[in-house]
Amino acid sequence: MEKQYKTIGEEAWKNNTEKINAELFIFTYGSLVVQLVKDYEDYTAVNKQLDKMGYNIGVRLVDDMMARTSLERCSGFSATAEVIAKIGFKLFLNVVPTVTNWSADAKEFSLILDDNPLNDFCELPPKAVTDGLWYSNVLCGVIRGALEMMQMQTEVVYVRDVLRGDDVSEIRVKLVRMLDEEVPASDD
Amino acid sequence: MSSTYYFAIVGTNDSPLYETELGVQRDESKYLNQFIVHAALDLVDDAQFMSTACYLKTIDRYNDWNVSAYVTPSNTRLMLLHETKADDAIRLFFTDCHELYLKTLLNPFYEPNTPIQSQAFDIKVNMLAKKYLF
Numbered sequence: 001m002e003k004q005y006k007t008i009g010e011e012a013w014k015n016n017t018e019k020i021n022a023e024l025f026i027f028t029y030g031s032l033v034v035q036l037v038k039d040y041e042d043y044t045a046v047n048k049q050l051d052k053m054g055y056n057i058g059v060r061l062v063d064d065m066m067a068r069t070s071l072e073r074c075s076g077f078s079a080t081a082e083v084i085a086k087i088g089f090k091l092f093l094n095v096v097p098t099v100t101n102w103s104a105d106a107k108e109f110s111l112i113l114d115d116n117p118l119n120d121f122c123e124l125p126p127k128a129v130t131d132g133l134w135y136s137n138v139l140c141g142v143i144r145g146a147l148e149m150m151q152m153q154t155e156v157v158y159v160r161d162v163l164r165g166d167d168v169s170e171i172r173v174k175l176v177r178m179l180d181e182e183v184p185a186s187d188d
Numbered sequence: 189m190s191s192t193y194y195f196a197i198v199g200t201n202d203s204p205l206y207e208t209e210l211g212v213q214r215d216e217s218k219y220l221n222q223f224i225v226h227a228a229l230d231l232v233d234d235a236q237f238m239s240t241a242c243y244l245k246t247i248d249r250y251n252d253w254n255v256s257a258y259v260t261p262s263n264t265r266l267m268l269l270h271e272t273k274a275d276d277a278i279r280l281f282f283t284d285c286h287e288l289y290l291k292t293l294l295n296p297f298y299e300p301n302t303p304i305q306s307q308a309f310d311i312k313v314n315m316l317a318k319k320y321l322f
Binding site for chain 1: 291294295296297298306308
């Protein structure tokens with residue numbers, strides 16, 4: 001099953017995606033974060049906004065991904081994790097994070113990103129580091145939004161980030177509960 | 189024979205964005221360095237229209253000190269004060285510093301024409317100096 005996901009992801013990346021210049025994307029995201037920082041002046045608020053934006057992106061993005069890859073229903077939460085890493089991230093960012101650190105009840109896992117393309121060229125000012133800015137927090141929102149569309153309520157947070165001095169970036173995904181055919185609450 | 193260098197990056201409004209002293213320092217010349225570089229800026233303005241290259245070689249002399257300049261396309265000046273002549277090494281040093289400066293500009297958190305305070309930048313400039321100037 002794992003090998004299949006990997007090939008599905010790579011095929012979809014090669015054939016079904018339109019590509020844009022990476023630097024354009026990176027600089028756009030960079031100016032977005034800097035503008036948010038200037039507007040809110042509080043790094044926790046910026047993190048929250050990035051998460052909200054990511055959520056709105058995620059709820060739409062997941063349908064796009066399903067359309068391109070014609071995947072079937074996942075057999076369980078671990079399959080979901082593999083799909084996120086090998087297909088979702090591959091399709092949109094062309095990186096494949098590693099899925100590790102499963103909790104004992106198999107409801108939490110970590111995505112380890114060795115290299116996050118959004119971070120290229122970026123260096124956080126010291127104040128941003130001490131006040132807790134997660135630069136790529138939008139990714140957490142995207143995962144949360146996508147999974148909510150798939151009827152899973154999750155909490156997704158950043159725990160380590162290379163921009164803050166850690167050696168890898170780590171996102172922790174926790175399944176809170178499965179939703180039963182409700183309309184998901186949108187928080188805007 | 190100890191060689192000392194003073195390297196400065198001067199922005200478009202003539203204020204220094206980055207300065208560093210490389211090599212062994214002699215106390216008396218610390219403030220003098222800034223003065224010499226500032227005085228040489230006019231000569232840089234004249235010289236940059238004489239040549240289409242970025243590297244302007246030595247444009248000024250003050251007692252023992254030579255002033256070499258490199259002008260980036262965005263009119264940021266990289267100035268080096270040196271006693272020994274070493275055109276090629278200095279050109280390579282300037283080119284690599286220019287690349288470092290470009291990377292700083294690409295950082296979304298950096299505002300152009302503000303002082304460069306990154307530690308990483310400082311360390312890299314010192315490494316380049318060790319590589320080309322010593």
